Amino acid sequence: MKITIVGTGYQGLVTGTGLAEHGHQVACVDRNVDRIAMLQEGRLPIHEPGLEELLVRNLEEERLSFTTDLEKAVADCLPVFLCVGTPANEDGSADLAEICEAVRQIAAAMTGYRIIVNKSTCPPGTAATFERILRENTEHAFDIVVNPDFLREGAAVDDFLRPDRIVVGCDEVRVREIMRELYAPFLRTGRPFLAMSPVSAEMTKYATNVMLATRISLMNQLAEICDACGADITAVREGVASDDRIGPTYLFPGIGFGGSGLPKDLRACIAFGNSFACDCDLLEAVHHVNERQIERFLARILSHYGDSLPGKRLALWGVSFKPRTDDVRGAPALRLIERLRDAGASIVVYDPVAAPKIEKRFADGVRCVRKYYEALEGAHGLIIVTEWNEFRRPDYERMAALMAEKVIFDGRNIYTPKVMREMGFKYFSVGRPAV
Ligand SMILES: NC(=O)c1ccc[n+]([C@@H]2O[C@H](COP(=O)([O-])OP(=O)(O)OC[C@H]3O[C@@H](n4cnc5c(N)ncnc54)[C@H](O)[C@@H]3O)[C@@H](O)[C@H]2O)c1
Structure with missing residues (x-):
C-alpha cells in the first residue's frame, strides 16, 4: 500500500519506518527542511534504539522516502497518517493549531478519496473537527480514523512492531477492515484489534496515560509516607506488584514523571473534563503530587x-x-x-x-x-x-x-x-x- 506520513518526529519516524519494514511504500513529509535533508541521507535527528537500522534498510530498499513536498506526497497514496505535535496551551489544554493546519494542507492536496488516520494525541471530539476542516477544504471523499499511539520512547520500535493492541476509531466497517488488514502482520501473536467509535478511541489514549500517571503519583505519595514512617518503598513495591490484580509496571517511585506525553496528556484530560464541568479532582491530585515530588x-x-x-x-x-x-x-x-x-x-x-x-x-x-x-x-x-x-x-x-x-x-x-x-x-x- 502507498502510505503518506505527515510529521517526522518521534512518532512519525517510528510509524513510517515500521510500516515500510512490512513492505509498504511510505513517503514521510515534514516542513522542517534540515530534518528531511538528514533523513534523506539516512541520518536520524533523534535517538531511538533500533530505529537507524530500520531507516537505512528501508531507504536502501526504496520503500521509504522523505520529502518537504506535502502536496506531492498526498497526491499518490490511500492513507495519510497524521503524526504532528499537539503541545499544551498555557492552561494545559491541547493546542491543535498545528495539526488543524496540517489537515487543511492535506485537504487542499487531495486528488481523490483518502483515509485520514490520526495518530497524534488529541482531545475527544477532534476527529469531528477534522471532518469539518476537510469538508470545507476539499470536494473529494474521505474517511477519518482515530488510531492512537501507545509507543514508549526508548522502546518505540519494539512497541510499534509488537503492539499490545491496536485501537481503531472509525464508524465505517469497510475502513475498519482496511485498517485491520494493514495492521494484521503486527498482531500475529494474537494481540487484539479493537474497533470502536472515533471519540472512544480518542478517550482511550487519554485514559491510558492518566492511568499510568496515576500509578506513578500513587507510588510517589506512598514513598512520602514510607519516608515518614521508616518503611522501605522498594519492599512495599515488590509486595504490591506481585499481586496479580495490580502487576509490576509503572510502580517505580522517583522524582516524578516527565516527557512530552504523560504530563501533557494528564493536564489536557483535566482541561477537557473541566470543559464539561466534570470534577477532575483525582486527576488534579495526580498532577499536584507529581509537581510536589520534584520540589x-x-x-x-x-x-x-x-x-x-x-x-x-x-x-x-x-x-x-x-x-x-x-x-x-x-x-x-x-x-x-x-x-x-x-x-x-x-x-x-x-x-x-x-x-x-x-x-x-x-x-x-x-x-x-x-x-x-x-x-x-x-x-x-x-x-x-x-x-x-x-x-x-x-x-x-x-x-x-x-x-x-x-x-x-x-x-x-x-x-x-x-x-x-x-x-x-x-x-x-x-x-x-x-x-
Ligand atoms: N513521542 C512519542 O513517543 C509519542 C507517543 C504517543 C503519542 N505521541 C503523540 O504523537 C504526536 C507527535 O508527537 P512527536 O513526539 O512525534 O512530536 P514531534 O514534535 O517530535 O514531531 C512533530 C513533527 O511534525 C512536523 N510538522 C508539524 N506540522 C507539520 C506540517 N503541517 N507538515 C509537515 N510536518 C509538520 C514538525 O516539524 C515535527 O517534526 C503528539 O500528539 C504526541 O502527543 C507521541
Missing part, C-alpha cells in the same frame, strides 16, 4: 547544603526524561538544573545521548562532559536523574576518590542503601531510609 527532591538537596549553594559543584547523571531516548521535553532534569544553578551551584552534566540538547539550552553555570566519571571531579554531590543502565553498577571507589564530598541524591533508587553506607557515602533516595 521535595530539590528541598532535600538544598537542605543538605544549608540552603547555600555558591561554591558548590554538583554532578548530574542523566538528563533525558527517561533512559534510551534523547528527548528532554518536560524532563525533570531541566527544572533541577535551572533551580540549582539559580541557587548558585555550578552544574556538570553527563548524559549518554541528550547532553548536546542541554548544552544548547543552558549557557551559563552548566557544563556538559563526555564521560560520566569526569562529571564527578571535585563534585560536592552527585544527583542521579535518569536511570541509564551504565549508572547502575559503577566503580564506587573511583567515584569516592574523584568527589570532593561523598554525597549522592538518587532520584531513581538505583543503588542499595546498605552498599552506599559501606562505601562511606551519604546517600539520599526516595521513600527509603536515608543513610
Whole structure:
C-alpha cells in the first residue's frame, strides 16, 4: 500500500519506518527542511534504539522516502497518517493549531478519496473537527480514523512492531477492515484489534496515560509516607506488584514523571473534563503530587547544603526524561538544573545521548562532559536523574576518590542503601531510609 506520513518526529519516524519494514511504500513529509535533508541521507535527528537500522534498510530498499513536498506526497497514496505535535496551551489544554493546519494542507492536496488516520494525541471530539476542516477544504471523499499511539520512547520500535493492541476509531466497517488488514502482520501473536467509535478511541489514549500517571503519583505519595514512617518503598513495591490484580509496571517511585506525553496528556484530560464541568479532582491530585515530588527532591538537596549553594559543584547523571531516548521535553532534569544553578551551584552534566540538547539550552553555570566519571571531579554531590543502565553498577571507589564530598541524591533508587553506607557515602533516595 502507498502510505503518506505527515510529521517526522518521534512518532512519525517510528510509524513510517515500521510500516515500510512490512513492505509498504511510505513517503514521510515534514516542513522542517534540515530534518528531511538528514533523513534523506539516512541520518536520524533523534535517538531511538533500533530505529537507524530500520531507516537505512528501508531507504536502501526504496520503500521509504522523505520529502518537504506535502502536496506531492498526498497526491499518490490511500492513507495519510497524521503524526504532528499537539503541545499544551498555557492552561494545559491541547493546542491543535498545528495539526488543524496540517489537515487543511492535506485537504487542499487531495486528488481523490483518502483515509485520514490520526495518530497524534488529541482531545475527544477532534476527529469531528477534522471532518469539518476537510469538508470545507476539499470536494473529494474521505474517511477519518482515530488510531492512537501507545509507543514508549526508548522502546518505540519494539512497541510499534509488537503492539499490545491496536485501537481503531472509525464508524465505517469497510475502513475498519482496511485498517485491520494493514495492521494484521503486527498482531500475529494474537494481540487484539479493537474497533470502536472515533471519540472512544480518542478517550482511550487519554485514559491510558492518566492511568499510568496515576500509578506513578500513587507510588510517589506512598514513598512520602514510607519516608515518614521508616518503611522501605522498594519492599512495599515488590509486595504490591506481585499481586496479580495490580502487576509490576509503572510502580517505580522517583522524582516524578516527565516527557512530552504523560504530563501533557494528564493536564489536557483535566482541561477537557473541566470543559464539561466534570470534577477532575483525582486527576488534579495526580498532577499536584507529581509537581510536589520534584520540589521535595530539590528541598532535600538544598537542605543538605544549608540552603547555600555558591561554591558548590554538583554532578548530574542523566538528563533525558527517561533512559534510551534523547528527548528532554518536560524532563525533570531541566527544572533541577535551572533551580540549582539559580541557587548558585555550578552544574556538570553527563548524559549518554541528550547532553548536546542541554548544552544548547543552558549557557551559563552548566557544563556538559563526555564521560560520566569526569562529571564527578571535585563534585560536592552527585544527583542521579535518569536511570541509564551504565549508572547502575559503577566503580564506587573511583567515584569516592574523584568527589570532593561523598554525597549522592538518587532520584531513581538505583543503588542499595546498605552498599552506599559501606562505601562511606551519604546517600539520599526516595521513600527509603536515608543513610
Ligand atoms: N513521542 C512519542 O513517543 C509519542 C507517543 C504517543 C503519542 N505521541 C503523540 O504523537 C504526536 C507527535 O508527537 P512527536 O513526539 O512525534 O512530536 P514531534 O514534535 O517530535 O514531531 C512533530 C513533527 O511534525 C512536523 N510538522 C508539524 N506540522 C507539520 C506540517 N503541517 N507538515 C509537515 N510536518 C509538520 C514538525 O516539524 C515535527 O517534526 C503528539 O500528539 C504526541 O502527543 C507521541
